[in-house]
Amino acid sequence: MSFIVAVDGPAGSGKGTVTKKIAQKLDFINLDTGATYRCLALEVLRKGIDLNNEEKIIELANNIDIKIDSTKEGDIVYLNGEDVTKKIRQENVTKIVSQVSAIIPVRTKMVELQRNLSKGKKVIVEGRDIGTVVFPNANLKIYLDASSEVRAKRRQKQNEENGITSNYEEVLKQIIQRDNNDKNKKVGALKKADDAVLIDTSEMTIEEVVDTIEKLILTRQENEK
Numbered sequence: 536m537s538f539i540v541a542v543d544g545p546a547g548s549g550k551g552t553v554t555k556k557i558a559q560k561l562d563f564i565n566l567d568t569g570a571t572y573r574c575l576a577l578e579v580l581r582k583g584i585d586l587n588n589e590e591k592i593i594e595l596a597n598n599i600d601i602k603i604d605s606t607k608e609g610d611i612v613y614l615n616g617e618d619v620t621k622k623i624r625q626e627n628v629t630k631i632v633s634q635v636s637a638i639i640p641v642r643t644k645m646v647e648l649q650r651n652l653s654k655g656k657k658v659i660v661e662g663r664d665i666g667t668v669v670f671p672n673a674n675l676k677i678y679l680d681a682s683s684e685v686r687a688k689r690r691q692k693q694n695e696e697n698g699i700t701s702n703y704e705e706v707l708k709q710i711i712q713r714d715n716n717d718k719n720k721k722v723g724a725l726k727k728a729d730d731a732v733l734i735d736t737s738e739m740t741i742e743e744v745v746d747t748i749e750k751l752i753l754t755r756q757e758n759e760k
């Protein structure tokens with residue numbers, strides 16, 4: 536039976552952490568749609584394609600094979616058969632992914648892929664345009680938000696845990712820059728769907744956010760029986 540939960544929100548709002556936990560608890564599949572754009576960005580870097588060469592990037596988008604295997608431990612991402620789960624998180628990919636994802640035919644291709652990966656499943660799909668574009672008829676839509684300061688602190692802590700030293704002001708600047716890019720895209724911009732439930736996670740623990748969304752899902756499932 537298909538049941539789609541769309542979770543959108545800016546970088547650092549907690550989407551990734553929270554959706555993974557909920558998927559495990561409720562036996563849903565968790566699809567991180569950012570990974571599809573990250574695969575393309577990685578391939579653009581590997582092929583040395585100029586970021587302004589949209590034609591080449593579109594051609595590449597139409598000719599790469601992205602597979603996502605959602606497991607209990609998280610998504611395993613394959614690019615042309617190679618496991619790139621870790622490589623797509625590298626800083627050089629993060630830097631260019633927003634620009635790559637702003638190319639409209641690239642989005643058309645990725646949205647089609649994301650729909651196919653979710654078809655007929657119980658799935659929590661997280662991204663920027665899930666409730667607005669990818670699944671406008673999702674069973675439940677959530678928009679997670681948090682202040683840019685809180686999100687920068689979370690990102691810095693995450694960096695520390697991964698052994699990366701970073702400067703708070705610099706991280707904050709990057710978060711604000713990425714928000715601007717994501718919110719001002721011509722297509723697929725980051726935006727709360729009118730019928731999405733807004734959850735501001737600034738003052739919430741991960742467990743509190745997980746509990747809140749879990750209750751919303753269970754209530755919606757009950758109501759749709």
Ligand code: DC
Pocket residue numbers: 546568569570572573632633636661662663664665713717723
């Ligand atoms: O969630 P993330 O940081 O892995 O996303 C990487 C980039 O991909 C982000 O800058 C915005 C873009 N993205 C998008 O445009 N649409 C989505 N549904 C998911 C991500």
